[in-house]
Amino acid sequence: MRLRRYDGTADFAFPWYQDVELVYLVDGVRKAYGREYMYDMYTYLDAHGELYFIEALENGAWTPIGDVAFSRADMPIVIGEPAYRGRGVGRKVVRALMDRGRVLGYETLGVREIYDFNAASIRCFMACGFAPVEKTEQGWRYEAKL
DSSP states (O other): OEEEEOOSOOGGGGGGGGOHHHHHHHHSSOOOOOHHHHHHHHHHHHHTSEEEEEEEEETTEEEEEEEEEEOSSOOOEEEOSGGGTTTTHHHHHHHHHHHHHHHTTOSEEEEEEEETTOHHHHHHHHHTTOEEEEEOSSEEEEEEEO
């Protein structure tokens, strides 16, 4: 697995955001993204932190399987390719971003909100040392000390 910085190209990610159940876990609504909305989201995330594509090595080539935005206050992760969900990719990504936070001198990292119904994300972040710190409308805000 590796993280590759966003370069303005993301058409390969569009099918991920057509999966309304995946969008529900991230946004709390069951509504597929339009292509323009997806690019607007990526532009915003890239301008407000570090945006990466998660890539896996398949048959000697790096293939995008998801994305993650990184800032001190949030790190939304999407594992877009269903075959890679539940295989520990999220934990590897979170740990890599925790290392990145340490390099940047951060003392803590946060996740703005994980919905109560997103059990996989809750398990992922808690396994990496995050703990709930504040109740939100639909879930909890999480934080980890570095």
